[in-house]
Amino acid sequence: MKTQVVIIGSGPAGLLLSEILHRHGIESVVLERSAREHVLSRIRAGVLESTTVDVLRENGLAARMDAEGHPHDGMRIAWAGRDSFMVDTQATLGRRFMVYGQTSIQEDLYAAADRRGQPVLTEVADVVLHEHDGAPGAKPCVTFVQGGEKRRIDCEFIAGCDGFHGVSRRSIPESVRKEYEKVYPFGWLGVMARVKPLPDITYVNHPRGFALASYRNEKLSRFYIQVALEDKVEDWPDDRFWPELKARFPAEMAAAIEEDATIEKSIAPLRSFVSEPMRYGALFLCGDAAHIVPPTGAKGLNLAVSDVFYLSRALARWYGQGKPDLLDSYSAMALRRVWSSVRTSWYLTNLLHRFPHFSEFDQKAQEYELDYLKNSRFAQAALAEQYAGLAYEKVD
Numbered sequence: 001m002k003t004q005v006v007i008i009g010s011g012p013a014g015l016l017l018s019e020i021l022h023r024h025g026i027e028s029v030v031l032e033r034s035a036r037e038h039v040l041s042r043i044r045a046g047v048l049e050s051t052t053v054d055v056l057r058e059n060g061l062a063a064r065m066d067a068e069g070h071p072h073d074g075m076r077i078a079w080a081g082r083d084s085f086m087v088d089t090q091a092t093l094g095r096r097f098m099v100y101g102q103t104s105i106q107e108d109l110y111a112a113a114d115r116r117g118q119p120v121l122t123e124v125a126d127v128v129l130h131e132h133d134g135a136p137g138a139k140p141c142v143t144f145v146q147g148g149e150k151r152r153i154d155c156e157f158i159a160g161c162d163g164f165h166g167v168s169r170r171s172i173p174e175s176v177r178k179e180y181e182k183v184y185p186f187g188w189l190g191v192m193a194r195v196k197p198l199p200d201i202t203y204v205n206h207p208r209g210f211a212l213a214s215y216r217n218e219k220l221s222r223f224y225i226q227v228a229l230e231d232k233v234e235d236w237p238d239d240r241f242w243p244e245l246k247a248r249f250p251a252e253m254a255a256a257i258e259e260d261a262t263i264e265k266s267i268a269p270l271r272s273f274v275s276e277p278m279r280y281g282a283l284f285l286c287g288d289a290a291h292i293v294p295p296t297g298a299k300g301l302n303l304a305v306s307d308v309f310y311l312s313r314a315l316a317r318w319y320g321q322g323k324p325d326l327l328d329s330y331s332a333m334a335l336r337r338v339w340s341s342v343r344t345s346w347y348l349t350n351l352l353h354r355f356p357h358f359s360e361f362d363q364k365a366q367e368y369e370l371d372y373l374k375n376s377r378f379a380q381a382a383l384a385e386q387y388a389g390l391a392y393e394k395v396d
């Protein structure tokens with residue numbers, strides 16, 4: 001088998017890349033380790049930056065998002081004992097973001113791939129990258145096993161879109177790679193429930209720990225609470241979860257939260273991680289394969305989309321005009337945006353959580369940061385800009 005670009009991973013990064021490449025007349029084959037049903041069942045965040053919304057619209061992927069998603073004007077921040085306030089992206093920037101679950105985006109991307117007959121090979125094992133180091137005369141290819149048979153695809157480029165645990169990042173020699181990591185001393189317990197959501201996406205700082213109210217649609221809410229790293233889902237039956245969630249929200253909001261049996265419950269640790277560079281020879285990394293952010297701020301999917309935007313533009317320029325300049329600048333350009341979102345989610349995580357090791361000094365500094373944010377329209381505008389998403393870099 002032969003193609004122009006082998007894409008490893010059929011998460012949002014891999015499938016979006018294959019779609020945009022197809023629109024530029026560039027062929028790709030997508031390889032996925034899991035079964036399609038498994039990929040479609042994963043529940044993740046649901047806040048789309050206005051830049052992400054634009055990319056989906058420009059590539060004909062927005063029909064369902066525009067019909068079922070919910071445009072939002074801002075995020076609300078609340079903390080114990082004080083009035084909550086809105087960071088208003090519409091009033092400060094004239095930009096709205098969209099609440100639309102990543103699970104739905106994944107469905108839309110698979111449906112688009114089916115419509116155009118995109119080859120997506122699922123349940124492949126033992127994916128190995130060969131001759132991807134960019135040496136003169138190298139002929140990149142990817143081997144894998146599917147249905148017990150060993151197969152090989154020759155290609156010109158490999159896009160590593162295979163998430164944090166994938167094989168692509170590890171195919172860059174350790175001597176070339178530099179990794180930056182921060183592990184936070186807590187996790188988030190997330191639940192889904194068929195109840196009416198609060199009117200705003202609301203982030204709460206409370207002495208009992210962080211809490212977040214978000215939503216998927218008028219009848220489906222998504223809630224999160226900060227929990228200890230060692231906690232297990234079994235430690236959090238519904239009759240413990242609901243009172244704890246409500247104890248962290250201001251009384252009038254807590255009173256508006258309806259309770260019902262939760263329909264999904266999971267715990268995820270929080271970490272920030274960046275691996276540099278994002279290109280090695282013929283291999284280009286996109287999305288979680290190169291970086292992880294804590295969910296505070298919901299930047300993970302949005303960063304996958306900005307990587308794909310930059311890489312698809314670079315490949316389109318190479319195949320269309322024979323110019324390698326954007327391929328050469330891909331890693332540096334993608335990393336500038338990655339680090340800015342890594343910084344934002346680190347900032348929001350520090351601002352809104354209770355850290356076990358916080359001294360009284362740390363606690364005071366956090367409170368005064370929140371005070372500043374509440375009272376300064378400049379501080380709010382800066383956060384609004386980051387929450388709604390920084391503009392992509394333009395090129396000639």
Ligand code: APR
Nearest residue numbers: 009010011012013032033162163166167287288300301304
């Ligand atoms: N071979 C083939 N496929 C693989 C391999 C492998 N060795 N390893 C992992 N994969 C697949 C996974 O099964 C998964 O479907 O790669 C895909 C990676 O998808 P995601 O983890 O969703 O990563 P990405 O597409 O970068 O999306 C980023 O998803 O993880 C969230 O918070 C993250 O919102 C962000 C977004």
Ligand code: PHB
Nearest residue numbers: 045046214295296297298
């Ligand atoms: C979500 O809706 O799942 C969500 C929203 C905002 C976040 C994280 C997750 O910061």
